Amino acid sequence: MTASDLSLDLERLPAPLPVWHGQVGQDGWIATARSVADAGGRVVALWGVDRRAIGGVLAACVTYAMPRGLIWLELRLDGAALAVPDLSSVFPCAGRMQRAMTDLVGINVQGCRDVRPWLDHGLWPPGARPLQCGAQAAPAPAGRLPADYPFVRVEGDGVHEIAVGPVHAGIIEPGHFRFSVVGEKVLRLEEHLGYTHKGIERRFTELAPLEGYRLASRVSGDSTVAYAWAYCMALESAWDNTPPPRANWLRALMLERERVANHLGDLGALGNDAGLAFGLAQFSRLREDWQRLSAEAFGHRLMMDAVVPGGVARDVTPAMVDCLRQQCDVIEREVHVLRAVYDEHAGLQDRFLGAGQVTPELAARLGLTGLAGRASGHAADLRCDHAWLPYDSLAVKLVTYRGGDVAARVAVRFDEVLESLRLIRAICSALPEGATRIVPQAPAGAAIGAGWVEGWRGEVLVALELADDSRILRCHCHDPSWQNWPVLEHAIIGNIVPDFPLINKSFNLSYSGHDL
Incomplete structure (x- = not known):
């Protein structure tokens, strides 16, 4: 063609x-x-x-x-x-x-109207392009500060600016948020990210293809399974290798456990940001129990390095399968109780309803994706739309709402926790017997492959290009936060400044996955 x-x-x-x-x-x-x-x-x-x-x-x-x-x-x-x-x-x-x-x-x-640098904060040598052939690493001179970023100014009577970040309290990663406000009402928010640029994409080219999965799993710590699976999927497709069926079922088991862990953590944090510390305490307790069992089953709380080229690093025993299934029953009962608390708490709902609204029309126009997109009526989930093994036999229930506010994003999380618990039980019941890993074989010649996985935040893509000698020529990892960070700027318009932490947490976008 x-x-x-x-x-x-x-x-x-x-x-x-x-x-x-x-x-x-x-x-x-x-x-x-x-x-x-x-x-x-x-x-x-x-x-x-x-x-x-x-x-x-x-x-x-x-x-x-x-x-x-x-x-x-x-x-x-x-x-x-x-x-x-x-x-x-x-x-x-x-x-x-x-x-x-x-x-x-x-x-x-x-023809692009916005030509401001995005990742180059003025600390790179003039003309430096880190991913060009022959580019050399050059540290910034000692004491040199980043260049001033030309934020868009909002003029008018009573308009003033509030600068938040890039350094934040606690352990949150760096990002700059520039608010233009009248009183406490937000007229405009503009973000500047890229402060944690780590050189990951350049580092991929220095690794052997069979080692790249370890770097991919560290792109964003809350999505280690999604990135590792996407990388392995890309490599396996480039080399035309097919992992054993049991391996893909175990990968799906880990992916759903990763989804549950993150939703539990966010539900607690959202309650806390709205003044309900009880929610944080209870969901943190559930998340801790959940991650401890993940560590026991797969060797790491975040299941780091458990997904490997050709399959998975370790199998689970029948006794562990029973433990995983039983934990789902326990967590499900407690989530139902906590959901009733959230739904019936007038103060909490007053903060959630209407805050940070993104209409379905705006979401479609701006490309909002993942769980945030589903909360704004965007019915897209790779596990349903492009189901791969084993999702093609699990009949994943697509969760969508049209409210587009914090309340809708909270509801999506509750529903997806319950659906993931169902999926985990189904995987445990139907887990096929057999090998859990093959030895990947590299064909002769250059090759490309893509891995496309529905992580907890949204779709994760890994595009892999291999040279004739099987070296990694380019590996591009993409986080759905790229699509969703700009939408957050629109979601806050018309809200008050104190609601920003709550709205921001309802998206919970990745700095690390964005700033490769």
């Missing part, structure tokens, strides 16, 4: 479409984006890659989620014009991804 055909007629793509990879030209880049939008698709991730070390060129890559699967497109940039057309006019959430691509790889964007 030619680039022009692809940009005009998505229906000609093969079906089913787990992952389809293709190339487009300059015109096809923007035309395809419009066709995807018209067909109800959405941007998943956008990044750049430099292949000049292996005789190639710079290329911009984008992945789109379509009803039939994932489309991975690239635009190769020949000659001196290292620029691509702006996609943010079609998909607003692409704006920051494009700015990051410019900072990291040096691919500019034509």
Whole structure:
């Protein structure tokens, strides 16, 4: 299929479409984006890659989620014009991804109104592009401070600014929030992130493919299973290896336990942010019990390094399967009791209802995804829409609400906890016998693969590109927080400043997963 055909007629793509990879030209880049939008698709991730070390060129890559699967497109940039057309006019959430691509790889964007650096805070050497071939690490001079970020100013009588961060109290990661307010009412919020940029994507290129899963699992500590599974899925698809069925069932078991752990923690924190310390105490207790059993079953409280290329690192005994199933019964009873407390607490509901509302229309326009998207009527969950083994046999119940406020995001969490408990019991009952790991085999030649997993926060993508000698040429990990951080800026408009911690926690977006 030619680039022009692809940009005009998505229906000609093969079906089913787990992952389809293709190339487009300059015109096809923007035309395809419009066709995807018209067909109800959405941007998943956008990044750049430099292949000049292996005789190639710079290329911009984008992945789109379509009803039939994932489309991975690239635009190769020949000659001196290292620029691509702006996609943010079609998909607003692409704006920051494009700015990051410019900072990291040096691919500019034509027609983009916002060209401010995103990850380069003025501490990199002039012209530095960390992911370009031959780029050398260069620490900032001692005592040098980040450059001033040109925040958008709001003018008017009584308008003043409140700067929060980037250094916060406690152990929260750094991010700067600039509020423009009148009294306590928020007129505008603008974020600046990227303070924890760790060089993870560059580090991938220094690792062997069979070692990369350990780095992927550390992209965001609250999503270690999701990232490790996505990485292993990408590698296994690139090498055309298939893990044993029991391994995928155990991966799903861990993924659902990760989902429950995070929802329990957030439900407690949300109660606490609204003045109900009892909620924090009770949900923290449940989460601690939950993570202790995860450590006993899989060797780590966060199940770190339990998902490995070719399968899983350790199996579970029949006795442990019974323990996991029984714990689900205990947790379910207590969650029902605590949900009744939350629903009937007038003070709590007064803080939740109407706070931080994102209408379904706004959510669709801005590309809100994951649990926050489902709370605003966006019915998307990879476990349902593109079910892979074992989800294709588990009939996952899709949870959606249309309120789009803190109350709706809390309700999604409660429902998803209960559904994950059901799934864990079903997995424990139907866990197949057999091996839990194969020895992955690398084929000859270059290869690409993609891993696409519904983590607790939303869809996690890992796009992996391997060179002829099986070295990692590029590994791009994408967190759904990229889509959702900009929406938080809209959710706070019209609310009061003291409600921001509550609204922010109801999204609970990742700094670490965003600042690779």
